[in-house]
Amino acid sequence: MKIPTRHYTLESFLEYVAGNLEDVFEGRNERKWLKAHLIFVAKEWKTIFSDLTSETLGDVTRIRFESTKTDGIEEVPTDFYIYQWAPGLLIMLTSSTKEEYEKTLKQFISSTRGITQSWIKPSMLDEMKNYLIDRYNAKVYRFIGRRYRHWKYPAKVRPEYDRRLSYSGEDASETLKEMQNIYGLIPSSFDIRIDDYKMQINRNGLFVIRHINFKTVGILQELIERIVAEQIYIRNTSEKFNNKIKTIFAGTEQFKIPRIVAGKISLPNTVLSQLMINRMFHPGDPYDIGETEREDEDAEELKKKFSFLDTFVEEDPLVFTSTVVDEDKGTIFGISGTDREMAIIPKHRITFESFIRFYDFVTLSFDYDARLALFSEELLA
């Protein structure tokens, strides 16, 4: 994207993009798409990007991944425009292709502590779709739906099967509704049309605006605003998990004591079993189904991200413990669980995004409506 250097607010930035497509997308003949990545970061996020070229344009910051040579071919630099939606939550706007994103920001995220892509809970993504249909008479024309056999989301037909459906068609809204009722599918990605304008929304916090205009950039802001409270809750809760040495005072004496702020993930719609936990601890599941789309690549990557060491599982009643290693970020934490809940015990080299990714992993594997909270927090059933 080519954006002139000046002072922008988010609104004036988006208005400029929507009103100057020819200039902004100069040199790109097709696919003039605006992509918005929702990203969780440490609150001092500017230091995370300090090794990249950056420029402040008012409320918006441009960062640049410099050009590289691949097979002797010089590639163009890739720009992202950052706006801090709330402390710890960024929206990163770009026109980069999937390949460009994977070589730049995606790689950067997986090798840098203090940053991760956001994710939208399946139940929230479903609510978002319903809102767009009700409010804007949106038509879903393509979707990818998933169902994992452990989800208790109702399914009339063979609920015990994992399934994935990619569907395109003018009747996709109706089909999705039918698939939800019959097969218990929940969308992990959907493409919608509002009037003649197309947008795509993904569970990994990626919004793609295929027709950029004042209406669609307005809807983008509205959608993010609708989920921001939940996003911030997840981010801030995960950041509280820690394991520190604290000094306490008794009279004139000081004592150093280990203090822990643990977390928990509760599973209101699932009863875990030994088989489910064993499958988590020892992946290589014989029931895996083909996963080729991007959203599912993310899900597959998530499975490989965690290693389970020193595992213990016992049934009747179910009890399990393990040490978990986030292979990308180096965080080590423990889990201690029963059939309805697991405690998260932070241990070493803690960074908040490891807990967010693990929460995502548990949601995907066991319960589409799993809840993250502090260990000491009472959750309403």
Place this chain on the structure above:
Amino acid sequence: MKNYLLDDTDFVTSLSIDSLQSEYKKKKKELFNSIEQRYEKQKESLIAKKLEGIQLDKSHRRVLNACIFPFSQEGELTRLGYYFIRASPLAELGISNLDFLIFHPETPSIAIFGEAKAQVYDPAKVTEETKKRIRIVETKSSYVQEIYMKNLSPELEFVLGVSMSYSTEVVKTIQRKGGGLKVWGTGLNVNTEKPELSFKRPWVETNLDGRTMFHKDGSLTQKLSQIETSWEYKSIFPESHPFAKLSLLAWIRENECRKNRIY
């Protein structure tokens, strides 16, 4: 420093007589074969023994972690001013002793030494063993006071933490053996189905032995009831199984590699 040891090839060369060389090689081969055969015969039982040891260590760690976790995590017990200080007190003196130390530094200061047991097949034996360990702590009381308590003079209390299924039997046995030990039980709460830690009241509360089985601090006795806890907290303790310790070393090494890779 000069190395006086010969390697095997040099040793064979040094045996200048051919018959001696072949005799040496033959005996060596026989010895290697017999070691290999012995290992093959015992392999299964050796592996089973190690696995059993690791499994026992895991069960022990679950009970131990359940006992100490609520004294590190913000909650009712830390709000009372009781804190987990360390595992395996006195281990640094080479004394294999009790499993944990919880401290209440505010006046009246109280130090709670605890032993965790995952399996209690013989409650009388476990009671006796724990009491022996208590006597060792008492002989080291000045060290405990100076090093752990910074010269405060706490009241010492002793706890036996056990799986809930053994707790009733253990309470009765301790009372029959003269009391002096408090019992904590850990297991799944029947209502919430979450792991809990609870103080177990003596069988007969009013007699002298029964009274020694209560904490002096009545508020601790009262609060330590169905406290939500975790079986996972510390991965390793000084008394852990050697294999568990080795696995920790492997994690540390892996983590060091990661540090070099990630900024």
